[in-house]
């Protein structure tokens with residue numbers, strides 16, 4: 381596969397010698413047998429095969445296959461990190477129907493952090509020696525691009541060893557427009573200020589039909605993918621998400637995965653795939669039901685099977701609950717995200733999970749699932765800790 385990123389370090393993949401599947405592949409769904417042959421032979425799955433996986437009820441067979449791939453890539457290791465979320469503003473010019481976080485300027489609950497406040501917020505979560513700040517927010521109509529560059533520069537000065545994972549493709553495209561810069565120049569300036577990588581949010585579902593319903597105020601699917609390509613081109617890795625469990629169908633989900641896979645073939649710049657369960661509370665779509673545990677698990681497993689060129693699949697515990705994330709470690713996931721400390725976006729949408737989790741709790745969840753916990757930094761390098769500091773293996 382061509383990889384146009386010369387400057388990015390390779391993703392770490394651990395020893396693949398572990399295999400916990402104790403029996404051979406079994407299913408009572410005949411449609412899964414040819415798919416299993418391809419997975420076991422290391423062949424890529426097609427669009428139709430992806431749809432078949434979604435339509436099959438044999439979750440144990442699908443999970444067996446996803447677990448096989450996950451252990452082929454990562455052995456028994458499961459990753460977590462110690463991070464903190466910072467959401468500098470919830471003021472947003474868009475009004476996505478999927479969103480419970482964004483507020484119009486000067487309305488109840490709207491906030492924008494002064495730079496000093498944002499830096500203090502970062503410092504308040506620092507006692508556990510955080511290795512990553514995850515920074516995303518709304519599309520503020522008045523904040524200049526310089527505010528975001530100063531925010532990043534100030535964080536880098538104060539916390540030089542912390543990885544700054546900042547700004548979704550949607551925010552990058554919006555800030556480029558406000559600054560009257562090309563997207564590539566915007567990304568270069570962000571990188572110069574201290575952005576180390578980009579999170580994967582705002583991808584939602586790429587299909588236009590769905591986007592018109594859930595988020596017609598933000599960039600379309602092609603623009604999201606093009607922005608990701610440019611980020612990878614300038615040497616910034618990113619994650620990639622899919623928001624599922626609203627008005628999309630199986631074809632929309634597979635289309636989304638295949639479009640991500642195509643960009644990854646060209647750039648190699650996606651680090652982790654993160655399926656995000658839709659939380660309807662306090663959104664314009666709150667009449668929709670919440671996702672089920674079965675759909676959450678399927679999402680992880682099918683993502684692992686379709687995205688053969690992604691190193692990591694994350695079961696984001698804040699979105700799918702610690703209980704489901706723990707099970708997902710046997711269904712294709714190799715990562716459960718981090719301590720987070722204070723999560724706003726999904727809690728505004730009714731998430732009932734804790735706002736953060738201590739490092740020891742994450743380790744317990746992983747161990748209980750029979751996996752070997754490895755604390756990672758954002759680039760999946762193992763982190764070694766002493767009492768209040770850390771070193772990263774390079």
Ligand code: SF4
Nearest residue numbers: 472474476479482518
């Ligand atoms: S999803 Fe993002 S862009 Fe859309 S309204 Fe919410 S904060 Fe704004």
